[in-house]
Amino acid sequence: MTIAAEDDQSPPDPTEIPAPEYKKRKHSHRRNRAVRHTLTGETRLHTGFRSRILGNERNIIVYLPPGYSAEIEMRYPVLYMQDGQNLFDKATAFGGVEWGLDETAQRLIIEDRIEPLIIVGIYNTGEHRIEEYTPTRDARLKKGGGADRYGQFLIEEVKPFIDERYRTLTDPDNTGLGGSSLGGLVSLYVGLKHPSVFGRLMVMSPSAWWDKAMIINFITSLKAKSSTRIWLDIGTLEGKFTPHYVRTLRDQLVRSGWRLTDDLHFLEVENGEHNEKAWGARADQALEFLYR
Template sequence: MGASLRVREDISQAATAEASGGARLLIHRQFHSRFLPDDRDITVYLPPGYEEEAPRRYPVLYMHDGQNLFDPRTSFVPGRTWQVHTTADALIEAGEVEPLIIVGVANTGERRLAEYTHIRDGKMGGGEADKYGKLLMQELLPFIHANYRTLTGPQNTGLGGSSLGGLVSLYLGLKYTAVYGRLAVHSPSLWWNHENILAFVDDRHRMARPRIWLDVGDAEGKRTLADADRLDRRLRAKGWRTGIDLHYERVEGGTHDEAAWAERVGPMLRFLFPATGADRK
C-alpha cells in the first residue's frame, strides 16, 4: 500500500495507565511513506468500549504534531501535552462526545515547517503540504481503515492541529472536502507567505463546507487575532453558519502552547463530534 508497519506495540505502561475506561493508546513506529523522506510514529487512541463492542465502527480524527498529544515524554514542551486521550475518555463516558478514534501523526522535526505549509515562501522555504496530504490520504487513511474498525466518508473523517498544524488542516480540509468533513483549526499560522491562505479560501467556489472549529487565544498577539478574525469573516462570507457548521472562539487569556490547546480539546470535540444518541450508519 506504499506505507509499511514496522512495529506495532502498546505505548508505554505509564502512558497507558493515564487512559480510563479501557481506552487504549497504540503506537505504530516509523510509518514509511513513498512521498516524503522521513518516517514518523503514528499513535492511535481507541475509545472506551472499543474492545468490547466488536461490531461497532467509529469516526476518526487525524491530528498533526502527534508527539504533543498524549505522551508527556515526547512533547515539544517536556511534561506538557494536549491530554487528548484523557479528555476524550471523560467526554465519551459522560455521553457528550461520540466515541471516536483519534490518530496522532508525529511531525518530523526540522521538516515540520515544509510539510505543514501549502506554498513555498521566498525566505523560509516550505511548500510540501500537498506531499504530506498524499501521505495522509493515500497511505495513512487506508492503513487505519484496514487495521481498525472505522467509519468512512467525510462526515466521519476529521483533521486537526495547531499553529502550522492548524494552517495545514485548513488547507487540506478545504482542498479535499470529499475526504475531510470536520476540521479542528487551533491558533492557525495564517501569516504564512503574506497570508496566502486567505486568498486560497476566497478562491474556493461551490465546494462542500466541512464543519470547522476555529479558535485563537487573545494573548497570542494582535496579528494572530486579526488574522483569525479575518478568516472567520471570510468563511461566513462563503456560506459557513456560526453555531451550525462553524464555531469561532477567541479564548480569554489563551496562549500559543500545549497547555492552552489542551484546554480547547474538550470544546472542540463537543462541536465536531457531538453525541447523537445513535450510531452513525
C-alpha cells in the same frame, strides 16, 4: 490582493510581521526519557511508519475509545491530528507538556457528551515540519510549500493504513482533520481542498499569517462551499498580529458560506496563549462541536 478585516482594526501588512514564535519551538519526535508516560485508555503506537510520498518516516499513535475491544461489530469516526507526539503523552510532548487529549476524549465519551471516536496522532518529524505543514513557500522566510504532498501522504498512505487495521467509518462525514499553529494551517488547507475525504476540521490557533495570509486568498478561490464542519479558534495572547489574521480568516469563511454556530464555530480565548496547555484546555469544546 489587499485583505480587509471586518473587525475594528485591519491586520498589518504581512511583510511587517517579525520572526514568528514558532522559530523558538524545536519540535522533536524523540521521547524525553526523564518524563514518565501519561497515556490514558487504550492506545497503540505504530513506530517507523515509512512514507513513499514524503521519503521519510515517523511514528503514529492511535487512541481507541472505551469499549473498542469489546464492541467488535462497532465502527467509529476518526480524527487525524498533526503533531501527534504532543497530544497524549508528556514523555513525547514538546517541553514535556501534552494536550491531554486522551483524558479529554475518554471523559467526554464516558459522560456521553461526544460520540466514541478514534484519534490518530501523526508525529511530525521535526526537521520537515515547516515544509510539510505549509501550502506555499514563504519568500521572506525562504521555506515551506510541501502541504500538497503532505496531504497526499495523509490520504493515500495514512488513512488506508488506519482503515485497514481499525474499525473505522471511512466516509467524509466521519473523517476529521485537526491541529494547532502550522498544524492548524495545514489541516484547514488540506481539509478544504479535499472535502470528499475530510468533513470535520479542528483548526486551533492556525498560522494564518503564513506567506502574506495565503490561506485567506485560498478560501476566496474555492469554487463552491463544502459541507465541511469547522472549529476555529485563537487566543488573545498569541502574538501582536496573529489574532487579526485569524479573525479575517473567520470573516472570509462566513463570506464563503459557512454559518457561525451552525457549521462554523469561532472561539477567541481571552488571555489564551500559543502552547499545548492552552490547546488542551479548550479541546473539549472543539470535540463537542465536531462530535456531539
